[in-house]
Amino acid sequence: METISARWARLEPLVTVVGPDDDRPRPAVLLFHGCGGLRAHLPRYAEAAKAAGWRAFIVDSYGPRGWGRGFTLATVCTGVVFRGYERAGDVLAAIHGVSRRPDVDPARLVLGGWSHGGWSIMEMMTETPAPGRLGLADPGAVDLAGVKAVWLAYAYVGPWAFNRMKPWRHCPRVLALTARHDHLTTVRNAERVNAMIRQCGAEVESWVADGTHAFDEPTSNGPMRHHPELTEEALRRFAAFLEDAVPQA
Incomplete structure (x- = not known):
């Protein structure tokens, strides 16, 4: 079983870093892709x-495992392998690794998850950090105090998300984007999950966007349709959420 450090060592080489060209400690947002x-x-x-x-x-969860898009569409997106509670260890390891960088302020972190990525963040938030949980030998070694906010974009909260109504162990500010025409959940189900998160004292902003699941991806596939104008609004809200949730020092 991997330690936190070993998991991060596996993920880090394929992490894409985007930011100002300096070495100043800045707030950081960790982005987790969909299935x-x-x-x-x-x-x-x-x-x-x-x-x-x-x-x-x-954070690329697939490249370090040697998985291509065809494999993940056929297996991860169908729920056969690598469900959110199995990927949650990647989220914890990324928090650990990024917070130790000298160009990051570890007290000002935000997590952002799209679909499966949002599910994985939520699973990490609900899991007891006992040895062996999340597929890690030492999940309790990571302090979540620096995580000040979470952006959840049409997070998967369907039948395989067994812990979607389980209380979070850390309760930062949340913006929960729900797609009104999401084929994977109803708005009512998503709002029930949002209400549960609020019960732990978290401020949860709910935005019901008039689009499909993955409307901000620049392709259309099956019941999912790209919506350029709504994508621009999502980008605007994302930037505003960062500024409002974690003001610059």
């Missing part, structure tokens, strides 16, 4: 963070 893997929309969010003076870290 389809790295797509063209996440770099746009990273650039929005950079424009706001942040460092962004796009």
Whole structure:
């Protein structure tokens, strides 16, 4: 079983870093892709963070495991392998690794997850950090105090998300984006989850966007349809959320 440090050592070589060209400790946002893997929309969010003076870290959970898009579409997106509670260890390891960089302020971190990435963040937040949990030997070694906010973009909260109504162990500010025409959840189900998160004292802003699941990806696939105008609004809200949730020092 991997330690936190070993998991980060596996992920770090394929992490994409976007931010101002300096070595000043800056707030950081960690971006976790959906089940389809790295797509063209996440770099746009990273650039929005950079424009706001942040460092962004796009974490690839598939490349370090040797998985291609065809494999993950057929297995991860169908729930056969690598469910959110199995990927949650990547989230914890990324918090550990990024917070130790000299160009990052470890007290000002934000997590951002899209679909499967949002599910993984939520699983990390609900899990007891006992040895062996999250597929890690030492999950309790990571302090979540520096995580000040979470951006959840159409997070998966369907049947396989068994812990979606389980209380979080750390309760930062949240912006929960729900797609009104999401084929994976109803708005009612998503709002129930949001209400549960609020019960631990977290401030949860709910935005119901009039689009489909993955509307901000620049492709259309099956029931998912790209919506350029709504994508621009999502980018605007993302940047505003960073500024409002974690003001610059």
